[in-house]
Amino acid sequence: MSLIRLLTYFVVGYLFWKFLKWLVAPAKKRGDSSGGNPGGKAMLLIKCNACGMFITESRALMVRGRAYCSTACAGTAANRA
Numbered sequence: 001m002s003l004i005r006l007l008t009y010f011v012v013g014y015l016f017w018k019f020l021k022w023l024v025a026p027a028k029k030r031g032d033s034s035g036g037n038p039g040g041k042a043m044l045l046i047k048c049n050a051c052g053m054f055i056t057e058s059r060a061l062m063v064r065g066r067a068y069c070s071t072a073c074a075g076t077a078a079n080r081a
């Protein structure tokens with residue numbers, strides 16, 4: 001009989017664990033939806049092709065597939081080419 005009691009405890013424990021996970025899961029999903037970044041956009045740094053300064057991807061100026069920190073840099077690079 002002790003084996004059946006042990007099995008019952010195991011099943012009850014398992015169900016209780018599942019219930020706890022179900023309780024915790026929705027709150028966890030809400031926080032981790034953006035990959036642990038509350039700001040949303042990833043702060044990826046890229047190098048300016050003219051002066052070599054590092055700028056965030058969202059602030060970079062893309063000219064013909066190259067990144068520049070400003071219109072001035074994009075202009076000098078275009079003049080050089």
Ligand SMILES: [Zn+2]
Nearest residue numbers: 048051069073
């Ligand atoms: Zn630059």
